[in-house]
Amino acid sequence: MSTKPYCRDWKPRRNRGIYCSPACGGGCTHREFTDATRRAAKLAARLGDGWKPRVWENLGWHYTVELGDAKRGGISIHEGANGYWYLMGDAPSCGIPAWSHPTDREFRDPKDAVRYALRRAAKDVARQQATVDLVTAGCWHFL
Numbered sequence: 001m002s003t004k005p006y007c008r009d010w011k012p013r014r015n016r017g018i019y020c021s022p023a024c025g026g027g028c029t030h031r032e033f034t035d036a037t038r039r040a041a042k043l044a045a046r047l048g049d050g051w052k053p054r055v056w057e058n059l060g061w062h063y064t065v066e067l068g069d070a071k072r073g074g075i076s077i078h079e080g081a082n083g084y085w086y087l088m089g090d091a092p093s094c095g096i097p098a099w100s101h102p103t104d105r106e107f108r109d110p111k112d113a114v115r116y117a118l119r120r121a122a123k124d125v126a127r128q129q130a131t132v133d134l135v136t137a138g139c140w141h142f143l
């Protein structure tokens, strides 16, 4: 049984080509970090005003760009193996945001991922509005 406390030190340290935190311990490289940072800035610029890059470490350096808080009603765009995908909508506790389909589709153009997210969300909102309309019409006498 290990007596080592859970390491929460996520501050990365540079040691030659390595740029990795004690909590990660994955031997992440500074090149991965600079590449993720550069790609995030480039993607944020491609999407326009309001998009913010976010870079993090967890057994490698990763990035996303966000418009608002992706887990509280915003959207984030991620680069996958075959293109860009999204997370969008509110997330219950630590779950996946409501209108997210991360394994659904990836798009060559990140703007297509945003367009697809909006179409999926609009369909879902329309279905939910239909339910609200139905219940409102059936229960108007005690609402």
Ligand SMILES: [Zn+2]
Residues within 6 Å of the ligand: 019, 020, 021, 024, 025, 026, 027, 028, 057, 058, 059, 060
């Ligand atoms: Zn690391």
